[in-house]
Amino acid sequence: MHLPMQMKAMVLTGHGGLDKLEYRDVPVPALADGDVLIKVAACGVNNTDINTRTGWYAPSVKTALTEEIGLRGVSAEAQDLGSWDRASLQFPRIQGADATGTIVEVGPNVPRSRIGERVITDPCIRDARLPPLSQGILYFGSEYDGGYAEYTKIPSGNAVKITSTLSDEDLASFACSYSTGEEMLVRVNLQAGETLLITGASGGVGSALVQLAKRRGARVIAVGGKSKEQSIRALGADDFIPRERGDLFEAVTEIVGLREIDAVADVTGGPTFSQMLRVLRRAGRYVSAGAIAGPCPEIDLRDLIYKDLQMWGVGNPQASTFAALVGYIERGEIKPLVARTFALSELREAHTEFVSKKHVGKIVIKI
Amino acid sequence: MHLPMQMKAMVLTGHGGLDKLEYRDVPVPALADGDVLIKVAACGVNNTDINTRTGWYAPSVKTALTEEIGLRGVSAEAQDLGSWDRASLQFPRIQGADATGTIVEVGPNVPRSRIGERVITDPCIRDARLPPLSQGILYFGSEYDGGYAEYTKIPSGNAVKITSTLSDEDLASFACSYSTGEEMLVRVNLQAGETLLITGASGGVGSALVQLAKRRGARVIAVGGKSKEQSIRALGADDFIPRERGDLFEAVTEIVGLREIDAVADVTGGPTFSQMLRVLRRAGRYVSAGAIAGPCPEIDLRDLIYKDLQMWGVGNPQASTFAALVGYIERGEIKPLVARTFALSELREAHTEFVSKKHVGKIVIKI
Numbered sequence: 001m002h003l004p005m006q007m008k009a010m011v012l013t014g015h016g017g018l019d020k021l022e023y024r025d026v027p028v029p030a031l032a033d034g035d036v037l038i039k040v041a042a043c044g045v046n047n048t049d050i051n052t053r054t055g056w057y058a059p060s061v062k063t064a065l066t067e068e069i070g071l072r073g074v075s076a077e078a079q080d081l082g083s084w085d086r087a088s089l090q091f092p093r094i095q096g097a098d099a100t101g102t103i104v105e106v107g108p109n110v111p112r113s114r115i116g117e118r119v120i121t122d123p124c125i126r127d128a129r130l131p132p133l134s135q136g137i138l139y140f141g142s143e144y145d146g147g148y149a150e151y152t153k154i155p156s157g158n159a160v161k162i163t164s165t166l167s168d169e170d171l172a173s174f175a176c177s178y179s180t181g182e183e184m185l186v187r188v189n190l191q192a193g194e195t196l197l198i199t200g201a202s203g204g205v206g207s208a209l210v211q212l213a214k215r216r217g218a219r220v221i222a223v224g225g226k227s228k229e230q231s232i233r234a235l236g237a238d239d240f241i242p243r244e245r246g247d248l249f250e251a252v253t254e255i256v257g258l259r260e261i262d263a264v265a266d267v268t269g270g271p272t273f274s275q276m277l278r279v280l281r282r283a284g285r286y287v288s289a290g291a292i293a294g295p296c297p298e299i300d301l302r303d304l305i306y307k308d309l310q311m312w313g314v315g316n317p318q319a320s321t322f323a324a325l326v327g328y329i330e331r332g333e334i335k336p337l338v339a340r341t342f343a344l345s346e347l348r349e350a351h352t353e354f355v356s357k358k359h360v361g362k363i364v365i366k367i
Numbered sequence: 368m369h370l371p372m373q374m375k376a377m378v379l380t381g382h383g384g385l386d387k388l389e390y391r392d393v394p395v396p397a398l399a400d401g402d403v404l405i406k407v408a409a410c411g412v413n414n415t416d417i418n419t420r421t422g423w424y425a426p427s428v429k430t431a432l433t434e435e436i437g438l439r440g441v442s443a444e445a446q447d448l449g450s451w452d453r454a455s456l457q458f459p460r461i462q463g464a465d466a467t468g469t470i471v472e473v474g475p476n477v478p479r480s481r482i483g484e485r486v487i488t489d490p491c492i493r494d495a496r497l498p499p500l501s502q503g504i505l506y507f508g509s510e511y512d513g514g515y516a517e518y519t520k521i522p523s524g525n526a527v528k529i530t531s532t533l534s535d536e537d538l539a540s541f542a543c544s545y546s547t548g549e550e551m552l553v554r555v556n557l558q559a560g561e562t563l564l565i566t567g568a569s570g571g572v573g574s575a576l577v578q579l580a581k582r583r584g585a586r587v588i589a590v591g592g593k594s595k596e597q598s599i600r601a602l603g604a605d606d607f608i609p610r611e612r613g614d615l616f617e618a619v620t621e622i623v624g625l626r627e628i629d630a631v632a633d634v635t636g637g638p639t640f641s642q643m644l645r646v647l648r649r650a651g652r653y654v655s656a657g658a659i660a661g662p663c664p665e666i667d668l669r670d671l672i673y674k675d676l677q678m679w680g681v682g683n684p685q686a687s688t689f690a691a692l693v694g695y696i697e698r699g700e701i702k703p704l705v706a707r708t709f710a711l712s713e714l715r716e717a718h719t720e721f722v723s724k725k726h727v728g729k730i731v732i733k734i
Contacts, residue, residue: 057669134650134675269668283501291668299666301636301658302424304680308501311678313671 003037003105004028009149010347011092015055016073018348026094029145029153031107036114036159038121042172042341043147044098045354045363046204047290052089052142053351056292064270065292070355089143096365097123097140099147100172103159110156119159120175121147122322133187136316147172148347150367157319160326170336171329173362177204178334179325180289181212183317184265188285188310192217194262197252197279201237202228202360205267205289210235211334213265221255223248223268231360235337249275259307263287270294277303289314337361370404370472371395376516377714378459382422383440385715393461396512396520398474403481403526405488409539409708410514411465412721412730413571414657419456419509420718423659431637432659437722456510463732464490464507464543466514467535470526477523486526487542488514489689500554503683514539515714517734524686527693537703538696540729541575545701546692547656548575550684551632552583555652555677559584561629564619564646568604569595569727572634572656577602578701580632588622590615590635598727602704615642626674630654637661644670656681704728 009026031037047065051057054073056065061074099121103114125144126135138144140154164171184205190196196213200206201222213220214236222237229240241251252261252275263285264276270293277286277300286309291297303309328334339359342350344367354363376393398404414432418424421440423432428441466488470481492511493502505511507521531538551572557563563580567573568589580587581603589604596607608618619628619642630652631643637660644653644667653676658664670676695701706726709717711734721730 057673059667059669131648131650131675133677273666273668274663281498283498288668288672290672295669296641296665296667298663299640300426300663301640301655301680302426302662304678305655305657306424306682307680308498308682309678309680310500311671311676313668313674313676315673315675 003151007150008344009094010344012053012095014091015053017071018351020053020073021348021351023345023347026149028151031105031153033108034110034155035107035153036103036110036156037105037151037153038099038101038119038159039104040099040101040147040150040152040367041168042100042367043096043365044172044174044176044204045350045365046097046176047292048097048139048142048176049095050351050355051292052095062296064294067355067357071352094145094149094152095141096147096149097121097142097176098172098174099140099152099154100168104151106156114156114159117159117161118163120162120171120326121154122158122160122179122319123176124179124316124322125155125158126316126319133318134316135318148344148365160322162326163330166329166336169338169341169364169366172364173336173338174325174329177362178208178212179317179322180314181205181208181265182325183314183321184209184287184289185212185216186318186321187312187314188263188265188287190216190218190263193219195219195221195256195260197221197223197261197264197276198237199223199265199276200267200290200293201232203267204362207232207235207337207361208334209265209267210237215328215333221252221261225357228360246272247275248272249278252279268293269297271297273297274300274303277309280307280309282307283309285310285312287312287314338364340364341366370518374517375711376461377711379420379462381458382420384438385718387420387440388715388718390712390714393516395518398472398520400475401477401522402474402520403470403477403523404472404518404520405466405468405486405526406471407466407468407514407517407519407734408535409467409734410463410732411539411541411543411571412717412732413464413543414659415464415506415509415543416462417718417722418659419462429663431661434722434724438719461512461516461519462508463514463516464488464509465539465541466507466519466521467539471518473523481523481526484526484528485530487529487538487693488521489525489527489546489686490543491546491683491689492522492525493683493686500685501683502685515711515732527689529693530697533696533703536705536708536731536733539731540703540705541692541696544571544729545575545579546684546689547681548572548579548632549692550681550688551576551654551656551679552579553685553688554679554681555630555632555654557583557585557630560586562586562588562623562627564588564590564628564631564643565604566590566631566643567634567657567660568599570634571729574599574602574704574728575701576632576634577604582695582700588619588628592724595727613639615639616645619646635660636664638664640664641667641670644676647674647676650675650677652677652679654679654681705731708733
C-alpha cells in the first residue's frame with residue numbers, strides 16, 4: 001500500500017486552554033520494531049485529554065476541574081509539572097486514547113498478515129518490569145502520540161483485533177473508559193448480588209461502570225446530575241441519587257440502611273468523598289479512577305481503620321481486563337453510548353462540549 | 368477451685384479524663400456457654416484504651432490525640448458518639464485488651480482440661496457472619512469487659528495457650544500491638560527484600576512493626592521522635608527519620624530515591640499523611656492501624672489513582688494472624704519490649720506516662 005508522508009493531526013502545543021490545540025500537517029509516524037500503523041477511523045474523547053491539556057494533574061492544583069479550567073487551563077505556575085506522572089510532557093503531542101481503525105502497515109517483527117485487521121487500541125503501553133497491577137508506563141495519547149490524527153502507531157500487542165457490526169464511532173467509545181471501569185470492578189472483585197455505589201454515572205467511565213456492574217449481576221446505586229436521571233436509569237441503575245442533594249450519606253442510608261454498601265466505584269472525588277467511606281460496610285471496598293470534582297478531599301482514617309476498608313486507585317488497567325472487554329463488545333454484552341460526534345478539525349468544539357458536562361456517555365471524533 | 372464472688376477492677380465510668388477510671392470491687396464475671404475465666408497476671412496498655420476513654424473516636428473530633436486530650440478527654444459535646452464503632456459504649460466498662468494469665472474455670476461446652484493453661488487473649492471477638500477481613504464485632508476491653516481486673520472472661524477460642532519462658536508482663540505486651548502489626552504486614556503481603564516505611568516506630572504497634580518486618584527480611588525505614596533513634600535502631604530499623612524533620616517526602620527520597628518505597632505501615636496519620644502516599648512506588652501499598660497525629664488529613668486522590676496504589680485499614684486482625692504470632696513468640700522470633708510496669712491501682716499513672724509518649728515499646732499493668 002502506498003502511504004502518504006504527511007497527515008492531518010490535532011497537535012497539543014503545551015499545557016493551557018483550547019488555543020493549545022492546533023490542527024495541522026505532521027509526518028506520518030515511522031514504525032519501530034514491533035509497531036503497527038493504524039489508519040484511524042474514529043477516536044473517543046476522555047477526561048485524561050482535558051486533565052493533561054489544562055495541567056490539572058499538577059500536584060499544586062487542588063481544585064475541581066471546572067468548565068473554566070477546562071476551557072482556559074490551570075494557572076501558568078501550576079503547569080510546570082502538569083502530567084499525571086508529575087513530570088512535564090514533551091510537546092508537541094498528539095492526544096487521543098481510543099483509536100479505532102485498520103492496520104495499514106507493520107514494523108519489523110510483526111507479521112504482515114495483520115495488515116487489514118480492524119482494531120481498537122488498548123491505551124496502556126506496559127512495561128513488564130513494573131509491578132503487575134501497574135504495568136503502564138506510557139499512556140497512548142499522553143506520554144505517547146495517540147489517535148487524533150489520520151494515522152497512528154502503537155505496539156502490535158496494543159492494537160487488538162475486534163469483530164463487530166458496530167460502527168467505528170461506537171467502537172471508539174469503549175477503550176479508555178470501559179477498560180478503566182472494568183478494571184475498577186476487577187480490583188474490588190465485584191460479585192453478583194452485591195451493592196455498588198457509582199459516582200459521576202453520566203460520564204464516560206461512570207456510564208460504563210453502570211453497564212459493567214449490571215453485567216456482573218450487582219445492584220447499582222448511581223449518583224449523577226439531576227437532569228440525567230432518566231438516561232442513567234436507562235443504562236440499568238437500580239437507584240439514583242441526584243448529585244445536587246449533597247448529603248450522600250443520608251441519601252444512601254435511606255435506600256439501603258446504615259453501612260450496607262459493599263463497594264464504591266468513584267470517578268469524582270470532591271467534597272462527598274468522606275461520605276463514600278462512611279456508607280461502606282465493614283471490610284467494604286473503595287476504588288477510584290478520577291477526582292475531577294476535587295482531587296484533595298479530607299479522609300477520615302478512622303473509617304479506613306475501624307471498618308477494615310480496602311481502597312484502590314486505577315490508572316492502568318491490566319491486559320487481561322482489556323481482552324475481557326473486547327469479548328464483552330463482540331458478544332454484545334455492553335452497548336456503546338455515543339452522545340455526539342465531531343470532525344477532527346472540530347476538536348476544540350468537542351472539548352468545549354465535553355467540559356460543559358451536558359452529555360451522557362461519550363463524545364467521539366470521526367476522522 | 369474455690370473462686371471469690373468479688374474482685375478488684377479498674378472501671379471506666381464514662382468518656383472523659385483520668386477521673387473516669389475508678390479502682391473498685393465488682394463481681395467476678397459469670398461464664399456463659401463457651402467462655403473461660405482467666406485469673407489475670409498482667410495486661411498491656413494500648414492506644415485504644417486512651418482513644419475510647421477520651422472519646423477521640425467520635426467522628427466530630429478532627430484533632431490529634433494530644434497529651435492534653437489524653438489526660439482530660441475530648442470536649443463533652445464530642446463524647447456522644449465516642450467509640451470506634453460510632454455508637455456509644457455501655458458503662459461501666461473494664462478496659463484492657465492484652466490479658467495474660469491462667470484459666471481457672473470454664474463455662475458450659477468447654478473441656479475442663481483447659482483449666483490450668485497459661486494463655487494470652489486474642490482481643491478480636493469474631494462474628495463469622497461478617498466479611499473475612501473484618502470479623503471482629505466486639506473488641507476485648509472495648510465493647511466487652513477486658514483485662515484490667517483480677518479475673519476476666521472471654522470465649523474459649525480467644526484464650527490461646529502459650530508455652531514460653533517469658534514473664535507474665537512480657538507476654539502481656541504482645542497481643543493487641545503485635546497482632547495488629549502482623550496483620551498490617553499480612554494485608555500488604557510484605558516480602559523479603561522490600562522496603563517498608565514505618566511511622567510512630569517507638570509506640571506499641573510501631574515497635575512491633577519494626578521487629579515483625581525485619582523478621583520477614585524487609586528493609587525498614589522508621590520514623591519516630593528524635594530522642595528515640597537509638598532505641599528504634601536497636602530494634603532493627605535500617606534507617607531512621609526524626610519526626611521533627613517534617614518533610615517526610617524529602618527525607619525518604621534522600622535515603623532511597625524518588626518513589627521507591629514498596630509499602631508504608633502507618634500508625635500516626637496526621638499532617639505528613641499525603642507525603643506517605645507520595646513516596647510510594649507505582650502499585651505501592653499503604654496500611655494504617657492508627658491516626659493519633661491527626662485522623663482527618665488531606666488525601667491527593669491523584670496519587671492513589673495514577674500510581675495504582677492500594678490501601679488497607681486494620682481494625683480486626685484475623686485469627687490466623689494471631690495464631691502465627693503465638694508461634695513467633697514461642698520460637699523467640701520476636702522480643703517483648705516492656706518500657707515500664709504499674710500496679711492495677713496505678714492505671715491513671717500508667718495512662719499519664721503513656722500519653723506523655725516518652726517511652727519506647729509497651730507499658731504493662733501487673734495484677
